[in-house]
Amino acid sequence: MAKKRYWRVIGYDSTNQIYERQFPLGIMPQNQMAAALRSLVASAGLTFDEILDCHTRKNAKIHRELLEVRTESQPHFSMTCGLNPHFIASVVEK
Incomplete structure (x- = not known):
């Protein structure tokens, strides 16, 4: 049986994990994942000015x-996007 590939997104505030989600790789291309990471970082802890x-x-x-x-x-x-908080999207196989 072939392994399926997934996006795994994990968010951290300092060293504390604040978010995790996994979903099929095919439903979000790389450029949209980059935009999603930016949105997650902005909503998780940046000011309007930042x-x-x-x-x-x-x-x-x-x-x-x-x-x-x-x-x-x-x-x-x-x-990877952000400093603190930061989010990591990686491709994993199951």
Whole structure:
């Protein structure tokens, strides 16, 4: 039997897990997962000013990288967004 692939999303506030959800990989493409991670981080703990600062030009004095999504492919594909709180989406097989 073939293994199925899933997105596993886990959220942390410092070292405390605040969220976890898993769902089939095929229902959300990578670019939408990146947008979802940004939304989760913003709603979990950013102020309105911090959110707006993240959307300014990168060379602006007030720009913040709190909503940047970082990807890794080793050992398994994952995306991370946020500092504190932060969320991780990884591809898992079952």
